[in-house]
Amino acid sequence: MSTARTWAVALTGVDGHLVEVEADLSNQTPDFKIIGLPDKALGEAVQRVHNACKNAGLDLPRRRLTVNLSPASLPKHGSGFDLSIAVSTLAAGGLLARRSIAGTVHIGELGLDGRLRPVPGVLPAVFAASRAGFDRVIVPKANEDEARLVPGVEVRAAASLAEVAVWHGADVEVPDVDAVDAASPVPVREESLDLADVVGQPEAVEALIIAAAGGHHLLLSGPPGAGKTMLARRLPGILPRLTEKEALEVAAVRSLSGEVVTRLDGSPPLESPHHSTSAAALVGGGSRAARPGAIARAHRGVLFLDEAAEFSRVALDALRQPLESGVIDVHRAGFTARFPARFQLLLAMNPCPCGNYGIRGAECVCPPMAIRRYATRLSGPLRDRVDIDLQVMRVAAHRAMAGEGSSLTSSAARERVRAARERASERWRATPWRRNAEVSGTWLRQGALRLERAVRAPLDRALERGALTLRGYDRVLRLAWTMADLSDRDQPGLDEIGRALHLRRGTTQ
Template identity: 75%
Template sequence: MSTARTWAVALTGVDGHMVEVEADFSTQTPEFKIIGLPDKALGEAVQRVWNACSNAGLEVPRRRLTVNLSPASLPKHGSGFDLGIAVATAAAGGIIPAETVRSAVHVGELGLDGRLRPVPGVLPAVYAAARAGFPRVIVPYANAAEAALVTGIEVRAAASLAEVAALHGADVEVPDVEPVRIAAPERAEPDGLDLADVIGQEEAVDALVVAAAGGHHMMLCGPPGAGKTMLARRLPGILPLLDDREALEVAAIRSLAGEPIIGLDPVAPFVAPHHSASSAALVGGGTRVARPGAIVRAHRGVLFLDETPEFQRVALDALRQPLESGRIEVHRAGFTASYPARFQLILAMNPCPCGNHGVRGAECTCPPMAIRRYASRLSGPLRDRIDIDLRVARVAASRATSGERSTLTSAIARERVVAARAAAAERWRSAPWRVNGDAPGERLRIGALRLPPQVRAPLDRALERGAVTLRAYDRVLRIAWTLADLAGVSVPGADELGRALFLKRGLLA
């Protein structure tokens, strides 16, 4: 008997690490042991591999078998190592030629009957294998379409362990088994969401276009029925389509979350967690395995928090760091997982608990203390990170029932957004960011992009009297540059700055 080696992939966040799977038979005493820092699910692979090999016609020797997962210091988790362990075991037992498996990567879970079952995270795993220079990867049949999205590596899909053994040159009979399949994914958002359906909210629609053009965060405050959710759900439809690299990032995160992937979706994702979501549900977490949270699933898209004051304050404050850095790190005792989290945050809230404060013709039953307590659930630092703060009102019944449609459709708005982003990208062509919402404030306050004193005078006065913080000062400048890009002018003027102040604070300085 000899030692055989093959390869698998361990995932930490969206990063894949190559793991060498070594199998070695030694004494006559039957035993199967996995070493190399496996978790409980991986430890249970012992019985799955034994039964799968037996039912697939791969009669491995009943000797002491040791499987080592190297590097031993890297935590390994999940059932995606099953196939690599089984192949290495069969190769060590002389059933599969050992030289054919040394340069191949295997990802997949085994059923007791020998069939291959899909596992989450195949896309980032295959990408890691391709980046490491491996020529071939073998995945379950159900993950074939997902794995094929990665170029530069040969992807082979198999329905059973016997089929994998045959691919490596083993003399085994391949049974005709029904492959394990996964259901086709359903779109979370129905088609046909168009800005033309929004009637009587011209100011809010204009603000939504500004948010899309500059990648700005936005808060909508208004009574129930004012159309806050309606507006937010139409934001992905006016954002530029994702390019292949961005769509691949989004697909990799969806794969980690366990969603079926059959192709690249160019539409920006839209994630709207319920207000009962915990901090871990928003930013990600887990005890043994880190799972991406809502902010990670919203990467390159929109995170919409409806009824924002109803969220736990600790969960809301957990958004502050990723809003600035565009990444989130989940720290646990045994590992640290890092995820990309560059998203647009859209908040929606009522003016008070009953929703009628300040609404003409409606009676607010909330005492002043309750209104202040309700508004204070959003901390000052979180509010300071919001670029656009807008109040929306209910639409008059005469307009709501008129049947009219807005002349600004999502297609027209997207064209404006794409043109504005192209202007911003040209401005930032030598920088690592491409939208105004990501630009550091000091680049706009000092240097070549500093606005003339007569233009920024209202903003300077607002900063001096404490109406805006320095962070808010920077955000007003970002909005002003976005308004200039939408207007087709090279430098913001007094009109753009005044409009930016209104969008940020709801007032003119």
């Protein structure tokens, strides 16, 4: 028998698909072909595998070699198939044990000298192998820590092809080579960002806590120097720590981005792209393989768009679908990829291009048409998806010079947020939702916890006058439920409905 099989993983977004790598020898003119919809990088594996095997002392048979990647209809991208192609061809020639490689998933790129190089996306690839029932995976040494984050899988990390061959029964000397190092991990900058540093913005701090407790989207508008960015960067610090499952989801997206993942981080991520960022950089994608954009990297965390009105209209409108569905779909001619995108959106913008419109004592030099055009940079449908629209004014000089920060620290606010989320989770335990911002509007309006007519009256009047859309109506209800949770009340009353309407429409301090 001259056929051998092993397994690799093809990634489409964060979804991994097991690929059977099948090698066959035939008594014809020596040749080496890879079939099964490979891309350019995968097609070049022929030369990498040939040289790596030769330099590892594992000569390929001088016969016609055909490697099939099945299913053939699934696009395969990148160099992560090199190791599986090499071991299947060596096993077809009788140098490796066919039974051994058949129960193992191989992931890794080969260098011409036979060393194994790290590849991106190892974490979701090992997840896919585990879900498919495989319990043994071989990865490059540099990806070992990342692969071991998946429980229940035997991870073997190798520095060279020869080392892998010996594990599968080859009689070859394992050279003493230095493992190829992965890129340096992205340093985690430890910043001491505490709500106690915020001066004179009690209503903005409370709005930040409400947003964190319910998972609500927030727009901060106001003049330069009012503290919008300062407030926004403190939102991740009052969010609850990620669960292990959520941290694994975040790590999988980071792995696909090419970052080195060595441990699970329970801190919610914060993504803050520059206002010159294109729609493609926000959404993600690529010509051959899909890479996550800023929207996906903010999954389970915060996407902060500073100077939101300066972003392109196309980039801003790209947010609308993931805000509703919690996922982002990337469509290209050759593939469709889906990334998780359940994040909190935090926008900050000035009232006009110069920033002084409506500010007491300041002179606005913008013509009326420019002010109107600037205000409409955020489309109506996007604004309608924002739960809290808060106007932030500059702090008075006497309060700023007094140096008195907020009496509420981030740790105390985080405890309030945690308690409110526990109450919401207990209330929605029989439903698919856990946070108030996720609850279906139809369920809130018509379900078992529908509010009494007298409590809903201000909302009903606003809807009849056209001051609220039906989506806005639902978002006010969600805000009111979050306020009730923060106040340890069983359900919202007129006070919570009024405050929610106040935050929804915007307020001036």
